[in-house]
Structures are given as structure tokens and as C-alpha cells.
Amino acid sequence: MECLFQPSAYLGDEVIDCYINLIKAQKHLKCRSGGRVHIENAFQFNFLKRDGDLEIKTEELYPIKDMTHICSAERRVLLYLDHDMVFIPINIRETHWYLAVIHARNMEIQVLDSLGTSQDRKDLTDSIKGLQRQIDMISQRKELKDHRWPDLQVASWPLREIDMGYAKQTDSSSCGLFLLNYIEYWTGDELSDIFTQDNMSHFRKKMAAILLSSDLNKRRGCLLYKNEKEVDSGSPSDVEICWVSSDPSRRHGRPE
Template sequence: MGAVAVNRKRTEDSFDFNQQSPCPASKKRRFSFGITSPDSNKPYSSAISRISRYPDAKAPLRREIHAPSRANLRYGLPKPKPYDDAKRRAFDALRFFSKDNKRIIDLGEDKEVPVNVKGAVSEVSSVEVVDCDLEEEEEKKNAHVEPPPSSLRRVDDDTTSSMSLARQEAASSLEAYKKLLQSAERRNSKLEALGFEILFNEKKLSQLRQSRPKPVEKALKVPDEPFIPLTEEEEAQVYCAFSAKNRRKVLVTHANSNIDITGEVLQCLTPSAWLNDEVINVYLELLKERETREPKKYLKCHFFNTFFYKKLVSDSGYNYKAVRRWTTQRKLGYALIDCDMIFVPIHRGVHWTLAVINNRDRKFLYLDSLNGVDSKILNALAKYLGDEAKEKSGKDVDVSSWDMEFVEDLPQQQNGYDCGMFMLKYIDFFSRGLGLYFSQEHMPYFRLRTAKEILRLRAD
């Protein structure tokens, strides 16, 4: 492509794209670098001849070339105008200018034409002419502030914005972590304080237990009677009663209580079985008969059956009238207030416990093989004793000064089925005036011995 050094000013007509072209109206004007003459098929030999086809244009104002602004990058480029499009195409052609070689490098046609640098003009689109002097002056003015390419600026802006967002996110996450750490430290301090309080209270409780005065018990020699082993004949009798052929057979009948003991009922004394009401009530009757036979050898006791407490404390609450006739002088032959101990078996759904009214030591005891506590039971028995004494003996017994003790130092069960057997042995040993000198390992023996005593209807 050719270029001529001229300083020709442009008029407004040069920017009028609605101006009639000197070419015939039937053909559209083309902007090409190889425009041919209307008179001949040969291309123009010089740029001057090509420029002469258009009238001289004089621009009313000098126009400066500006770099794209940040707003264009952010909100998008404006819609190009006709003359802006022509200018863009012209500068696309004039990409590099070499002062040393004094020529303009046209990237459009890859041709190099040496020209005079001073006043060189690149006529690219046959519409717009650029003054090289003005361009050089503008380059000198803006040499110290050379705007970076738009693509680089966009990348820099995106990188800066992304870095700022990343810093903000990091700062926010750090603040959240600090708050979480502070809350965790506060929680840990509270947990440490609670742990210290727990240890302090446990030590204080242990000291109180150690300082509690232990009840003075009489030093009694443990007799061999509670642990007399069964003979071979007695064991054979028990195992025969446990056999399947005797399940529906009535083995014994207790006349005073009118309770029949069948082989199926006696099965509750086999290992790992729960004791039932019939076996417990018959055994308590046998303990009372034992005391009657040898009153000097055993304490004077009364043994309530398993239904007494259910009647005394029903769903409607405490009801003395429901059990008032259970302890008449005609039935018992003695008054409860005259007994040393009164035993009350308690059935709590799937667990047997024992309550004791100890008239001799003026206290109420509660014994649980699982070391449980229930003050409601002892309160009900205290009220019952007052009503019973007033009803049967006409005496006012002040039980407010009596102690209520939940016995802790007692044999504990180590399984889930021996609670009934433990309850019976609490009664047996207390009625003998003995301490509770047995443990879980004695339970298999006590089951066989209880079955033997029921089959013979005699407690030893």
C-alpha cells in the first residue's frame, strides 16, 4: 500500500458518508486497497491519484486520539459510528511505524513503500487521512503515560478485584474462627469449673460418709444353720420337683394360707428365674411358723404378704381402711405395735424390694438389692403405723422422731433375676437377729434350700 506525506486538512464533507459517490449509482462503493480506474482495468499507480478522487476535506476541529476508558471495559464498548469504524480500520492497517527505516509497515497487504517520514500520511480506507506529525506530537506528550493494552488492564482489574475479594473472605473467615475459638475457650473454662465442682462435691460426700457414725451392731457369731448344705436325698427331691413331668402336679398345699404349689409354680426357684407371689407368700408363712415353734430362738416378727402394700397404697393414694381388717387381734393373736420387726415386701413391676418397720430400734428401713431409694414407701408405712397403733391399741405413736434409713451396706445382686431371692434372705437373716452375711455366690444354694423347705413345708 502506498502512503504520501501531505498535510491536507479535512472538511466536514470528508465525514459525510451520505455524500453521492462519483461512481455510478448502481454500484456500491468499495473500500479496497486495489481500486481500479473506471476508465481502465489497470490499478492506480500512486496514492495521490487515488486521493484526488475525493474532494478536499477540512475538519472544523482538530481531533485527538484517546485510549479506551475504564468505563468501556466495565460496561461494554459503545456502538461504533461510521467514521469510528473507518478510523479503526485505518489504524489496523498502520500498526507499526519505523523511524530508522523511514517507512510505514502495512500489515494489510505486507508491502513496504519508502516515504519521507516528515508529513507521511497513511491513506488506508480512502476516507480518512491521519497526520503523522500530529501523531508524533501526541506520542511525545503521552510518552511518560503510555496506557497498557486493554486486555492487560482488564486482567489487572480482574486480578485486583479477585485478590481484594480473597482478602475480604480470608479476613471474614479469620474473624469467624477467632469468635469460635473464644466461645470454645469459654465453654472449656465452664466445663473445667464444673469438673472441679464435681470432684469437690464427691470428696465432700465421701468425707461426710466417713464421718457418719456407723450403727453399733452386736457382735454375733454366724451360725451354721443358714448355710447347712442339702443332703443327696434332699437334692434329688428338689430336682424331681423341677422335672417336666411334675409341672401340672400339685406338689404341696399350705393349709393356713390355702396356697397350692405346683411343679410349674416351683419352677421360679430354678436358676435364672424370677420369683412369683405364691412362692414368696408360702415362704413367709413358713418363717412365721418357725418363729412360733421356737420363739426364744427368733425375733418376734410379722410378715405381710406381697399384696399388703398394693392395698395400702393404691392408685388413689394412701388408704388405711383397705387394710384395717388385716391385723385384727382375732386373726393374729398379737398387736403389731408389740412386734420387734414388721416386714413388708414391695413389688415394683419387675423388681422386688423390702421395707422394714423396726419397732425395737425405732426406725424405718428400706433395702434394695440394686441400692435404690424411695422415701414415699417409708412415709406411707410411718403413717400406717400411727393409724394402726391408734386403731388397735388406742396409743398415739409419734413416728416423727424415728429414723428413715436406706440401707447401703448390704449384699447386692450382680444379675437381673435374683432380686426376689435377695429379699427373702434379707427377711430370713433379720428375723434370726443376724447381720446380712451372704452374697451373690450363695444364691444358687439358697434357691435349692428354699425349694426344699417349701416341699417339706418347714423352714429351718
């Protein structure tokens, strides 16, 4: 959580995944104008990118005697195929975050990057190759039918860089914050809410309160720090209760 209290800190996987879990828990965000949405966790990108290394044979990645990994890949492929859009957070060597959207209805890979459209997309193309390898592997094991994708050759779909207009960063540390806003508000065609760099410093601070107060926080109400040597029970007058809105439209401190 420390990165949320440091204005120039880079957001790590743990914070990104925690907030993604909160977004996924909001049922109204699962269906958007672009169709049904599946939001992937940040760690999954590493597995897709690994499988995109074509120098490693599929039999080495998924040995026949290790059915656990094969079944895991099968569940993931079937889950993706049951949705019209798959949101995948991309982490470039722990220095930059951006969002890739597999848009099945449009048969394209959309790129939402807060730094613009000039970035190297090798990490993304490797991930898509990895997904294609998983799809091909599973299709050899079973017939893939009754799914929502019009074409399973996802590696041949074009990359489409989305001009984010006003929703771009002007500093060197807000990419993770923009990523989470893209995930929350991208409909498949446009952003359903307005946010700029000016909103990010406030959003960074509010994220800490949102995560701590969430019903999904299993340690909600527990002490964050404990001093073994000195315990001060304090006084009720030392405690201030702060109310945190659960309304997503007010998370950036903007009125409806």
C-alpha cells in the first residue's frame, strides 16, 4: 500500500490486482456496449507472454503427464471464448502499464496507453501469440464450438491504437492509475467517464481508502501495524471515522 501514499511511486502488481478484483465484483461492469467483458488479473500476462516464446515447444510448456496445467489453460481459453471482450493489463518490464483489449466482435486488439501510441508492442504481440498457442492446443483436444468469437485466429487480428485524447498522463508514474480507469470505464468504443492527469493524484489517495474499506478486504478492521515493544491503546477522542463513498462515479472526487 505504500505506493499509494507516494506521489511518484510506480503501482505494483498487488495493488493493481486488488483494485481489479473490486471492479470485477461490480456486476454492471461485466456487460458493456461492446459486449460481455472478462477482466484478467495482472499476473496472467506473464503466462501468456511465456507461451508466446515459439522457441519453446508446446510439449515442454504443457507436458501430457501434467494435466493440471493443460486443464488450467483449457479453462482459461473457454472463459475467454465466452466473452466478447477480454481486458489484459500489460506490464512492460515493471516500468509501464497499459491495457490491451481483445475485442472479438470487431476482431481486433485494442491498445489503450496513457503515454500515447509510440510504445513498443512486443510484449503484447508475444502475449497474443501465447493465447493463440493455447487456443490451438485446446482445439486439438476438443472441438471448440458454441462460443462468442467469430474467428479463433486471434494472432492475425490487427492491433488498433486508441487515441486516448484528454485521458493521458503527463508525469512518469501515473500509468497504473490510468490503466485502472481504462479498465473501469472503457466500453469497447469509448470511455464512459471523463478523467485527466489532474484527477490521478486524488484517485491515488482514494484508492487506499477504497481498498481498505472494501467488503472483499479479509483484513478489514485489523491493525495495519503492531509495535511489540510498546502498546498504546489510545483514547476514543484520538479516532476519526472517515466515510468513503462506494459509488464508482465519485471515486475521483468528481460530482455526478
